[in-house]
């Protein structure tokens with residue numbers, strides 16, 4: 001058996017319900033595919049912050065470093081400011097481990113109706129490749145003249161040739177393995193100096209991947225097309241902020257945020273990658289055992305794929321599709337009455 | 343009769359087809375409501391750029407200054423870079439005339455099916471209030487180490503207390519006159535220093551408008567909710583970039599970008615305001631007489647409202663609703679065979 005060391009960070013709220021469910025799926029797959037998983041669970045969370053003053057210990061990244069992958073539930077707790085919970089845990093892991101690709105597959109499953117009239121099962125099958133460590137999100141920025149009439153806040157978006165090129169190369173390679181089509185999200189018609197640079201690099205990398213048919217769309221028009229014609233997209237590559245917006249939008253088009261998974265990848269495998277459902281900690285339903293575990297389970301499938309077990313991964317996503325298509329089992333967010341355990 | 347001086351800038355492509363149509367509607371309304379319009383038409387466009395080297399003359403803003411309002415078609419032409427056509431005309435007018443509110447109403451009309459299963463006529467009736475002169479779009483930014491491995495591009499987003507407060511006050515006042523509800527788009531859970539500042543100012547202005555029920559949503563979740571539950575929104579206020587994305591998205595939810603109007607308002611009336619359809623110059627169909635004039639006509643209705651003629655404005659939007667609900671007249675973008683003239 002191949003052994004893998006997995007770090008589990010359930011986090012807050014329903015993270016504590018969906019991660020155990022995903023772990024059971026991993027164990028079931030392990031038994032059938034000759035894999036072994038050793039888990040270490042970390043209690044890093046807003047609760048830890050409230051009792052110990054920090055989301056994770058100072059040497060948090062070092063403790064994760066020896067693992068092959070990280071499976072994270074969700075972070076966020078009423079009363080703990082987002083900047084504490086996110087900058088204290090999620091963002092440092094993404095950035096510290098150079099997880100520069102955020103991969104978000106979106107499918108319309110049979111049994112989960114899309115809110116769009118025109119989108120039937122199988123119609124929508126796309127992946128958003130989001131740049132995950134630079135761009136519009138960054139430490140450079142702040143506030144001047146606090147409280148005064150002339151007060152202002154600034155934020156510096158930074159796009160580097162290295163940072164953009166590597167995520168584009170990942171996206172073009174993914175398009176080669178999938179449907180051979182790539183769409184780049186841009187906004188080079190506004191006054192955003194970083195976007196013409198992004199476009200130039202897309203054209204450069206496209207030349208290195210001549211088999212991929214590509215185009216680019218302004219983010220406003222692209223958001224509209226996700227609603228008017230989502231079928232046409234295969235791989236969509238976008239900056240940190242644009243990818244964040246597009247992936248939530250696409251998950252809504254597919255009918256459910258509760259199913260959507262995400263992988264934060266360090267493709268070079270210099271550091272562990274991290275897998276997490278797109279949904280949040282959902283304090284309103286936490287503790288009731290009714291959270292939808294499919295986002296976490298699909299994230300676990302992406303973990304299997306990343307660790308070199310694509311067949312095991314497909315077995316899990318096929319199982320998700322089968323449960324949704326052939327059984328009435330669904331949690332309340334999908335209109336059913338099933339529990340997480342079911 | 344009340345006389346108004348209107349500057350017409352048809353611009354490029356189908357701008358030259360939809361502006362004359364909107365003008366005929368203005369004239370018809372004028373006859374019935376005792377209004378008089380004097381038009382001056384400006385040929386500022388990409389064509390002018392190609393023949394004379396500039397989208398508009400150097401004293402362009404001065405020539406517009408004496409008008410009561412500006413009706414613009416669209417700018418953009420294959421081969422002319424967006425930054426030329428937009429920074430050379432559209433953006434200087436928005437900024438030079440302090441049109442800090444970009445107002446974009448969105449409705450699902452009877453006769454124009456929404457792509458959403460759940461959205462029937464009358465269900466969706468919202469307004470996006472977009473900050474229009476500062477924020478994520480700006481002159482501050484550029485490129486370092488061009489062509490070298492260490493190349494980078496930066497963009498500075500600047501949010502000022504004055505700039506944010508005034509657009510928020512406009513949005514809260516609009517919410518008071520409409521359904522009494524306001525949603526603020528934010529992204530204060532990412533690392534974007536300007537967004538917590540935006541949130542603080544929203545809370546400040548909310549205190550000054552206690553009758554308005556308000557909430558805030560992160561832009562990613564909000565984009566998803568525009569698809570999953572658009573009925574719940576009334577007034578949505580957003581930064582320049584977020585408002586740009588949300589208004590195109592909402593227009594798609596309403597089933598057509600061809601109908602969507604926009605007003606670039608200087609609420610203090612120190613400068614003329616500008617009205618323009620949301621759609622672009624559409625070079626692919628330009629010159630064929632089949633462009634949808636409803637976006638321009640609805641924009642003309644917003645112009646009437648701004649000039650103090652709300653009844654005339656309502657007559658025009660009612661006429662749009664009637665044509666769509668009771669007649670088969672629609673242009674090809676809406677699945678019909680009508681011409682712009684029809």
Ligand SMILES: CC(C)[C@H](C(=O)O)[C@@H](O)C(=O)O
Pocket residue numbers: 189190191220428586
């Ligand atoms: C063309 C572009 C600069 C413009 C914008 O982003 O402001 C357009 O998208 C709009 O919404 O009016």
Ligand SMILES: CC(C)[C@H](C(=O)O)[C@@H](O)C(=O)O
Pocket residue numbers: 086244531532533562
């Ligand atoms: C919580 C937030 C910082 C995060 C992001 O924007 O990256 C989330 O929206 C996501 O998409 O993972």
